[in-house]
Amino acid sequence: MILQINYKSGKPVYLQVVDQIKAAAASGALQPGEALPFIRPLAEELRVNRNTIAKAYSELENLGVIETVPGKGCFLKENHSPLRKDVRRKMLIEEIDQAIVQAHHLLISRDEFLNLVHQRMDALETKRRANGGAGEE
């Protein structure tokens, strides 16, 4: 898993790490039980503050994406969100609403938008299969 920091994105650096690891988990580039890089070498490689990586990992732990095994490191968990279903739906709805507002301004119609959603989900599915994942259940 190769991470890349883009300082022009305007997104806080720790959040870029969180989002990229979440994306790697979703695409199967990172498999459940697989170890994440240790904080020090990752910080050195990305040339970011250690505390930034530590903050990203503790955020991922709070989200239930990874778990820390004392003395061994951090590992990707099976995909079980600790959050209740309605909370998870609400979080996703916020993101979808934003995308819908964007679509309006970019003059993307409802059908085009829904098509794109299908396309993107298929693309992720293809990636998962290529990475040896079982695909969506």
Add this chain to the structure above:
Amino acid sequence: MNAQLPAIEIENLHYSYGHAEAVHNLNLRVKPGRCYGLFGRNGAGKTTTMKCLLNLLRPQRGQVRVFGLDPTKHEVAVKRRLAYVPDQVAFYPWMTIRETLDYLASFREHWNPTIEQELLDRFRLDSAKQTSALSKGQRTQVALIAAVCPEPELLVLDEPTSGLDPIVRRKFIETVIGAYQESSPGNRTIFVSTHLITEFEGLIDEFTIMDAGQAVLSLSADEARDRYRKIRARFAESIPELDLSAALHVRRVGRELELVANGGGPALIEALKSHQPESLTTESLTLEEIFVATLKA
């Protein structure tokens, strides 16, 4: 020990060399465990500020506190807990690297020999070599080893990478991230002055931009990149009449418009969208671009 106490606190600091005012009413505060950048052009007052922290200069007005202590009154107590890498490193030329490190270690209560060996290996330094035979980059590396091995709570770096080649600069920063922050990272504070901002981009939590002795901008790095945005729009016909007074800089080239916004980005984007541009893109400024934009304004 009070964990809430700032590692560095500077209040209304003034310092003049004769009639030349080097630092004018400077205020800043560095929380423990953070990496704080002091950015400025040559002669902005960065080195003078750092020298006041180390009691190499005495503040003429205002006050400076390191770990809550006044460096002019508690010099030893302050210096015991920090290490300093100046921009010009000088050693006794007749000593070898080994002798130099032993000599510097003799002033310290604590010295980590494992880190010392790790860094000598990493920098491929021959400890039998005399310091007079070292390049500028190697001298800086020896100074960094001497600063990191006592595992101080505060690392003060004054233009540490200027005049070094890119490989040495990279290794320097990796060492600060890796070896220095290795143990107890929450308790390792870095105060670095530089004009080579890009290299330190990922390390910096907060920063102050100094110009002519004064602080012109103090922000957290993430907040700064969120607030400072470059917006580009291209219109089909010509650039419409718009109120762009909220923008820091405006550039018009033909049908294209480029704005630099400080905080007013979203409102400007909305205003541009209402005129239906052919294309509209936005990106954050890097810390170096923010530095340039701030000093141009």
